[in-house]
Amino acid sequence: MDFIRNLGASTINYVSGMGNMALFLIKTLIYGFTPPLKVINLLKQIRFIGTQSIFLIALIGAFTGMVLSLQGYYTLNKVGSVAFLGPMVALSIIKELGPVLAGLMVTARAGSAITAEIGIMRISNQIDAIEMMGLNPFRYLVVPVFFAGIISLPLLTQIFDLIGIFGGYLVGVKMLGVGSGTYLGEIPNYLDMNDVLEGLYKSISFGVIISWVSCYKGYYTGTSGYGAEGVSKATTQSVVLSSAMILIWDYFMTALLF
Amino acid sequence: MIQVEDLHKSLSGKNVLRGVNLSVNKGEILVLIGMSGYGKSVLLKHIARLFRPDRGRVLIDDKDIGPLNSSELSEVRSRLGFLFQGGALFESMSVYDNVAFPLKEKLGLKKDEINERVLRELDQVGLSGAEDKYPTEISGGMQKRAALARVLVWQPEIILFDEPTTGLDPIIGHAILQLIEELHKNRNFTSIIVTHEFQRVFKIAHRAAMLHEGTIKALGSPDEILDSDDPIVRQFITGDTEGPISYR
Numbered sequence: 076m077d078f079i080r081n082l083g084a085s086t087i088n089y090v091s092g093m094g095n096m097a098l099f100l101i102k103t104l105i106y107g108f109t110p111p112l113k114v115i116n117l118l119k120q121i122r123f124i125g126t127q128s129i130f131l132i133a134l135i136g137a138f139t140g141m142v143l144s145l146q147g148y149y150t151l152n153k154v155g156s157v158a159f160l161g162p163m164v165a166l167s168i169i170k171e172l173g174p175v176l177a178g179l180m181v182t183a184r185a186g187s188a189i190t191a192e193i194g195i196m197r198i199s200n201q202i203d204a205i206e207m208m209g210l211n212p213f214r215y216l217v218v219p220v221f222f223a224g225i226i227s228l229p230l231l232t233q234i235f236d237l238i239g240i241f242g243g244y245l246v247g248v249k250m251l252g253v254g255s256g257t258y259l260g261e262i263p264n265y266l267d268m269n270d271v272l273e274g275l276y277k278s279i280s281f282g283v284i285i286s287w288v289s290c291y292k293g294y295y296t297g298t299s300g301y302g303a304e305g306v307s308k309a310t311t312q313s314v315v316l317s318s319a320m321i322l323i324w325d326y327f328m329t330a331l332l333f
Numbered sequence: 334m335i336q337v338e339d340l341h342k343s344l345s346g347k348n349v350l351r352g353v354n355l356s357v358n359k360g361e362i363l364v365l366i367g368m369s370g371y372g373k374s375v376l377l378k379h380i381a382r383l384f385r386p387d388r389g390r391v392l393i394d395d396k397d398i399g400p401l402n403s404s405e406l407s408e409v410r411s412r413l414g415f416l417f418q419g420g421a422l423f424e425s426m427s428v429y430d431n432v433a434f435p436l437k438e439k440l441g442l443k444k445d446e447i448n449e450r451v452l453r454e455l456d457q458v459g460l461s462g463a464e465d466k467y468p469t470e471i472s473g474g475m476q477k478r479a480a481l482a483r484v485l486v487w488q489p490e491i492i493l494f495d496e497p498t499t500g501l502d503p504i505i506g507h508a509i510l511q512l513i514e515e516l517h518k519n520r521n522f523t524s525i526i527v528t529h530e531f532q533r534v535f536k537i538a539h540r541a542a543m544l545h546e547g548t549i550k551a552l553g554s555p556d557e558i559l560d561s562d563d564p565i566v567r568q569f570i571t572g573d574t575e576g577p578i579s580y581r
C-alpha cells in the first residue's frame with residue numbers, strides 16, 4: 076500500500092512540477108513581450124551570462140578543437156584520409172560540440188549563480204518586497220535573464236566554434252603537419268548552411284533552457300527545503316536539470332529536425 | 334480596517350495557524366507577541382497576501398483580499414508597507430537606490446523629488462551619509478533602518494512591522510520606536526507591530542495580542558495583557574521557564 080501511495084504522490088508531484096514549469100515559461104513570455112522591458116537589468120545579465128563567460132568558453136573551445144584534431148588525425152590516418160581533418164573538426168564542433176559544450180559551461184558558470192541569486196532573494200523576502208511595491212518580480216528578475224540567455228548563447232557558441240576550429244588547426248597543421256590549405260580549404264566543401272543553422276537553433280534553444288530552468292528553480296526556492304539549505308538544493312537541481320535537458324533536447328533536435 | 338477571520342495555514346506539514354481571528358481599527362497600533370516560530374511572521378504575510386490561507390480570509394477595508402486580481406492587489410498593496418524581519422533590502426543596490434526604488438519604479442517621480450524624499454527619510458532614520466553603502470557593507474541595525482526608510486518613503490496607510498527593533502542597540506531601538514510614534518501622530522497610519530521587546534513597544538501601542546498555538550490567545554490593552562491572569566500569558570510576560578508553555 077505504502078509503495079502505491081508513494082508512487083502516486085511522487086507522480087502527482089512530478090506532473091504538477093512540470094505544469095508549474097510550463098506556466099512559468101508562459102508567464103515569462105507574456106511579461107517579456109509586453110512593455111516595459113527593464114533594459115538596465117537586461118544589459119547586466121548579458122554582461123554576466125555572456126561577456127563574463129567569454130574567457131571560459133574560449134578556453135574550453137580551444138582544447139575541444141585541439142583534442143578533436145589529435146584524435147581525428149590518428150583515426151583518419153589509419154584510413155588514409157587526413158585531408159578530411161578540417162571538415163571533421165569543423166562539422167563536429169559547429170553541429171554538436173559547440174552548442175552543447177557552450178550550453179553546459181554556461182549552465183555550470185551562470186545558471187547555478189542565477190539560481191542561487193534568485194533563491195537568496197526569495198528566502199530573504201526581497202522578491203516579496205518587490206511585490207509589496209506593487210511591482211512584478213518577473214520583469215526585474217526573470218525576463219532579463221531570459222533574453223540575455225537567448226542573446227548570449229548563440230554568440231558564445233560562435234566564439235566557441237571559431238576558436239575550436241582554430242585550436243584544431245594549431246594541432247593538425249602546426250603539430251601534425253597537415254597542410255594549412257588542406258585543413259581550411261576542405262571545410263567549405265563539406266559545410267553547408269543547414270549545418271550552421273542547426274548549431275544556431277540549438278544554441279538559441281539551450282539559451283532558453285538555461286534561463287528558464289535556472290530562474291524557475293531560484294524563484295521557487297523553499298518549496299523543497301527552507302533557508303540556506305533550500306538554496307543549495309535548488310542550485311544543484313538547477314544545474315542537473317539544465318544539463319540533462321540540454322543533452323536530451325539536443326538528441327531530439329538532431330533526430331527530428333535534420 | 335484589517336480583519337482576519339478564521340485563518341488556517343499549514344506549512345511543511347505543520348499547522349501553523351489554526352483559526353486566527355483579529356481585527357485592527359483605523360489608526361490603531363496593535364502589538365503582536367508570541368513564542369518564536371509560532372507564526373507571527375506568517376500571519377503578517379497573509380495580511381499582505383504573500384501567503385494564501387488554507388481556510389479563512391483577510392479583509393482590508395471590508396474587502397476580502399483573497400480573490401483580488403493582480404491590478405486590484407497592487408492597488409491594495411500600494412497602501413500597505415511591510416518591514417520584513419530581515420529587512421529584505423536589495424543587495425545589488427546601494428542604500429540610496431533601495432529607498433529610491435519604489436519612487437522611481439512605481440510612482441515614476443522626477444529625479445529631484447526622489448532625491449529630496451530619499452534624503453529626508455534617510456535622515457529621519459539616522460542614516461545620512463550612508464547613502465552610497467551597499468547592504469552587505471553596513472551593520473544589521475543599519476540595514477533595518479534603511480529598510481524602514483524604504484517602507485516610510487512610500488507613505489503607506491497601513492504598516493506591518495516585523496520586529497522593527499530586534500537586533501538594534503537599546504538607544505537606536507528606542508529612537509526607532511520614538512520615530513514610529515511620532516510618524517503615527519503625523520500620518521495616523523494603521524499598524525501591527527510584531528515584537529519580542531513588548532515592554533517598550535507596549536508604551537506606544539493601543540492594543541496587544543498574543544498568538545499561541547495557532548490562535549489569538551489573549552487580546553486587550555497593553556496593561557490588560559501585562560496584568561493577565563492567564564497562566565500562559567503570565568508565563569510569557571515573565572519569561573519563566575517553568576509553566577504551561579514547554580519550550581523544548
Ligand SMILES: Nc1ncnc2c1ncn2[C@@H]1O[C@H](COP(=O)(O)OP(=O)(O)OP(=O)(O)O)[C@@H](O)[C@H]1O
Pocket residue numbers: 297301344345347349367368369370371372373374375376418
Ligand atoms: N515559506 C515557508 N515555508 C515553509 N515553512 C515556513 C515558511 N515560513 C515559515 N515557515 C514555518 O512556519 C512556522 C512559523 O514561522 P514564523 O516565521 O511565522 O514564526 P515567528 O512567530 O515569526 O517566529 P520568530 O519570532 O522567530 O520570527 C515555522 O515553523 C516556520 O518554519
Ligand SMILES: [Mg+2]
Pocket residue numbers: 373374375418495
Ligand atoms: Mg518572525
